[in-house]
Amino acid sequence: MPGETLLKVRGLRKSFGGVIAVGNVGFELKQGDFLGIIGPNGAGKTTLVNMITGFVRPDGGKVYFKGKDITGSRPYDIANLGIARTFQMVRLFYHLPAYKNLIIPLCSKRISRIRGGRFGERDEVALDLLDDVGFERDSYVPYKQAGSLPHGYLKRLDLARALALRPEVLILDELFSGMSMAEVAGVLPLMEKLSDKGLTIIMIEHRLRELFKVAHRVMVLTFGQKIAEGPPDEVMQSDEVKKAYLGTDVELGESGRD
Amino acid sequence: MQPPDVKIRRKRLDRGIKARTDSVFVIAAPGDIIYVLAPRVLPVVALLILPFFLSEYHQEVLVHASVVGLLALSWDLLACCGLFSLGQSLFFGVGAYMAGMMDYYLHLSIWIGLPLATLSGGAICSILLAPVVRLKGVYFAMVTLMLPLLFRKIIEASGLLGGTLGLSTRGSFPNEWVAVYLGIIVFLGVLFGLRKLIDSDYGLVLKAIRDDDRAVMSAGINIYARKVQALFVAGSIASFAGAFLTYRYEFVGFSVFAWDYAILPLAAAALGGPGTFAGAALGSMILVPLSEALRAMGGLRIASYCLVLMVSIIALPEGIFSFLERKYHQFESLVEVK
Incomplete structure (x- = not known):
């Protein structure tokens, strides 16, 4: 049903040695949401996805799917529940x-x-x-x-x-990286179509211009921390995001892509 | 002499057949029929009529080749799903001892004992190795290498199951012919069965696990369950081989856990071409008779055996069967162009 909370992530944490990959990140997805996750390299985006899909066991925090606790379940069990993913390196x-x-x-x-x-x-x-x-x-x-x-x-x-x-939730890890403009243009309508059909999508992406065309909501990660979440244009206006992600004096639109 | 206006061109038979048919062979030309059937039917017919022309000693060699062939097929199945085993002798020995126990303690007839030993052997092997299917590559290989040694030493030290004396069983095959043909038919059945299995969607999943287990997990497949299933099938095949020899020799001792039964199948698969099953089968049909033929060399037997093996593996790393298969698909006939 539209509007029903599908995926709920609460305070996920993961450190590798002394490095905090993901620190206390949480978000909620309703059915039909299209969430973009952006952030510089090493911000913990992929680790976050790996924890949701069961490939990495979190140090703390919970993942709920349709109200059921799936934290630390096996990847194939999570996939069978309806959370599918792609990989950054195919x-x-x-x-x-x-x-x-x-x-x-x-x-x-x-x-x-x-x-x-x-x-x-x-x-x-x-x-x-x-x-x-x-x-x-x-x-x-x-x-x-x-x-x-x-x-x-x-x-x-x-x-x-x-x-x-x-899947009911589709997680795309840098789908567009390495794709040509023409190829991206070919896939974007499919993304929109899937989203319109009610598929819930999480998309990690560095190509912001394309992402903002399709995403309803964007979450920004830096050093494993969530620093902003909201509609794409709103998020990109935030000074903190500009500083963390784009550098201080960058105007979005000129260098926003890649 | 050709008339000047007739041209000859080479035709790849294989291409024509693939173009005209979609996985079902609907072929009419006699050349095509021979091309498709010959490599499948000829070896089967040859193996089935061969025992009539062999002396008792050579029949024994053939049976031994089938037994090693079964072990090699079992090894190849595990290799297909990424489990590199050095312990075919474990499966073999467990099957052999299960058959020995069925006969010695339970006095079961061979026709009950043999299938029971096969299945229980497979079950025991998959239970023993289920905890380590998470291990990959050389780590899994190490465990499979240790287990037969462990079993051997336990039997030797504790005196269980006849200890160093082994178990002398009473049940046996009614006559030589039954044993010879049972060995050959099961060998052929397993060979064609496994080839069929690996071409199915189930086999596709097994091969995918070898390629990339994380991708398979993310596709919603419980890879550990699949690996244990493969272990059960491979374990049962090798256990049959062990049980078969127990009934044939009416004896089982801890030598069934010996190195030979771990290395021979591996060598056979490497020689014939791993991953094809036919390669493993062909390899054992070459290796076992070869090792018998080399007996005349006396002390240099093992040395020359190793030499042959090394030279062939270096010269044909893809394996004999894979080489033949490639040539088969490139086979050309001459046709007239009108």
């Missing part, structure tokens, strides 16, 4: 044909539950999903070995792999 199965990469999530418990455990048509579903992210269905591209695809395709394949789980 993690794919390079020796498989592109579309076969999507067979893996289609074999998950979540999908057999949703689809009623029907077998045999996974290849078709995979090709449909790839079509959605812009792999031309009738071309040879979906059948090519994943390892031989250009970077932009790999990023979109990773996105398709996350979407194959039919």
Whole structure:
């Protein structure tokens, strides 16, 4: 239901040795929200996502999904609940044909539950999903070995792999990094469409101009601390954010991208 | 002599078949039929009629090759999902001792004892190794290396299960032919079964775990459960091999935990080409007879054996089967161009 709180993060903490990667970060996501997370490199964005998706065990704090405590659950259990993610450095199965990469999530418990455990048509579903992210269905591209695809395709394949789980929360870790302008322009409408359909999206991004086109809300992290959260234009007006993220004298719009 | 207006060109058979069919072979030309069937049917037929032409000694070699083949297939299945095992002798020995116990203590007939030993062996191995499936690469290998040694020393020191004397069993195969054919048929069945399995979506997930386990986890797959399932299947296959030899020799002793049964399958898979199953099978069909043939060399047997193995692995690192497979797909016939 729209408006229902889907994901609630309370005071998450993680240190690696003496370095505080994430210190006491919390936020809430309602169904259909589109949250952008920005911040300089090393701000703890990926660690935060890794804690939510179960890849890193937090030192403290809680993650609730639909009111259920999922802190410290196994990554596959969290994925089966409907939280899917992509990786900053794409993690794919390079020796498989592109579309076969999507067979893996289609074999998950979540999908057999949703689809009623029907077998045999996974290849078709995979090709449909790839079509959605812009792999031309009738071309040879979906059948090519994943390892031989250009970077932009790999990023979109990773996105398709996350979407194959039919997630309720989609977490994108720097999806646009390394993509060409044209490729980004191709994916942005899909992001908007997914968001309009009611999918809850968290997007870590360095390309602010593109992010601000789609995100409803932006959260800024620096040195593991949340320094601002709110609508994109409001957040970027804050002096603290400008100082931390862009440097003091930068006007957004000229150097806001990358 | 060709008439001057007829041109000859090379045609890749493989391409034509792939272009015309979509995973189902709908082919008509006799050349195509032979091309598709020959590599699948010929080895099977050859293995099935071979025992008729062999002496008892050579039959024994063939059976031993099938047993090592089963161990190599079991090793290859684990390697497919990223579990690098140095302990095929663990699976083998557990199966052998389970069969020994079924017969010695419970007096079960072979046709109950053999399947029971197979399944219970697989179950014991997967329970033993379930806590360490989280370990990767060399760490998992170390544990599998230690366990057979541990079992061997426990049996030796405690005198359990017959201790150093082993267990002499009574149940056996009704006659030689049953044993020989059971060995060969199970070997072929496991070979084709595993090839089928790894081509299925289930097998795809296993291979993906080897490639990138985090990506598989984020796709909602419990990789540890899958690994334990693979351990059960691989353990059962190797346990069958062990149980089979117990019934054949009517004896089981702690030598079943010996190094040979860990190294031979690994060498066979490396020689034939890991990850293909057929490679592991082919490798053991070459290695075991080779080691018998080299007996004439006396003291230099093991040395020359190692030499052959090293040279072939350096010359063909992809493995004999992978090499043949590549050549097979590149096979060309000459056709007239009109």
